[in-house]
Amino acid sequence: MSLAADVGRRLRVVVCGSTFGQFYLAALAGLADAFEVVGVLARGSERSVACARRAGVPLYTDPGALPADVDVACVVVRSGMMGGAGSELARTLLGRGVHVLQEQPVHHDDLAACLREARRRGVTYRLGDLYVRLPAVRRFIAATRALLDRQAPLYVDAACSVQVAFPLVHILAEALGVLRPWRIAAAPGIGEEPFTTLTGAIGGVPLTMRVQNEVDPVDPDNHLHLLHRITIGTEGGALTLTDTHGPVTWSPRLHIPDVVKNAFDFTGERTAHLGEPSTTVLGPQAPPSYRSILAEIWPAAIGRDLLALRDAITGDRTGAAARTEQLHLTLSRMWQDTTAQLGYPALRPRRVHRPLNVEDLVAAVAGVEAEAHGVESGVR
The missing domain is CATH 3.30.360.10 (Dihydrodipicolinate Reductase; domain 2)
Known part of the structure; x- marks a missing residue:
């Protein structure tokens, strides 16, 4: 297992999760000079099988079966607070000496536990947030x-x-x-x-x-x-x-x-x-x-997160890393304050997607414009 990466070589990456994980795979495909995808870790559904096949990499269903030379894991699985096992998986991989980029949001206590495990094993743990x-x-x-x-x-x-x-x-x-x-x-x-x-x-x-x-x-x-x-x-x-x-x-x-x-x-x-x-x-x-x-745009934004992680792995992990960790801990606490005030979301099952042709709205506005033009012409 690699505990640190040589600056000049590609980092070997496994993507955990095959739903939103597909965006990470798209991002990694555009960063082939910096990363090498070596596997997808998922539950083994038809989607997961197809996802790994498209990426041209093996599908793993057990973290213990991952190759020993994996450098980085992108944990794109719902965290514990969102009803998933993402945080537990992140800690497991950190414990094996793998650098981890975990998709937000993450509970403050889980985030703190992952950071402690990363420090214990001398690896990097970062929270990903493509939106910023x-x-x-x-x-x-x-x-x-x-x-x-x-x-x-x-x-x-x-x-x-x-x-x-x-x-x-x-x-x-x-x-x-x-x-x-x-x-x-x-x-x-x-x-x-x-x-x-x-x-x-x-x-x-x-x-x-x-x-x-x-x-x-x-x-x-x-x-x-x-x-x-x-x-x-x-x-x-x-x-x-x-x-x-x-x-x-x-x-x-x-x-x-x-x-x-x-x-x-x-x-x-x-x-x-x-x-x-x-x-x-x-x-x-x-x-x-x-x-x-x-x-295109979401994968490119995720790519920025991945490159920031690479910089943290191969570069200075002191002051800048500590500031990033503290920011994410504070954000996690603020997010929890917000969701606590909101309470549980209302369940609205069986919603239906009904696309609207924007040309219908364009036509309505064009009518107003034509009317305004006629009024101006009459005034003249």
């Missing part, structure tokens, strides 16, 4: 930091589905650069609404969070009303991540100067800001398709 590495999220984080260098935050308004509550907290932490003081509490509701409202503060900034706390027990990864939507407000306006995959927008706060209120003069002193667009898209105007997101 997505292009639109990275743009939002960069824009937020630039904004907060100039103006203090007044509020955070955020929404997500319960399945991605951990990444929401992680995105806020990266964007704001501060976590404490942190407090969160559920607001009263009638019990039937799809979103539960939470209020509190993050880094001392007032926080409102709405979470779709619903799950289809048969199909828990689908039927989400949204992934993430975040607005950070300042005196100058609001910066918004409209969706996890963009776009990122800036909306200056409306301020009507006295010269407009008193004389309807839009050219006078202190009216220059009125010439700015009411909303500006920061970055690409059109977000990507879901096909591109799933086939």
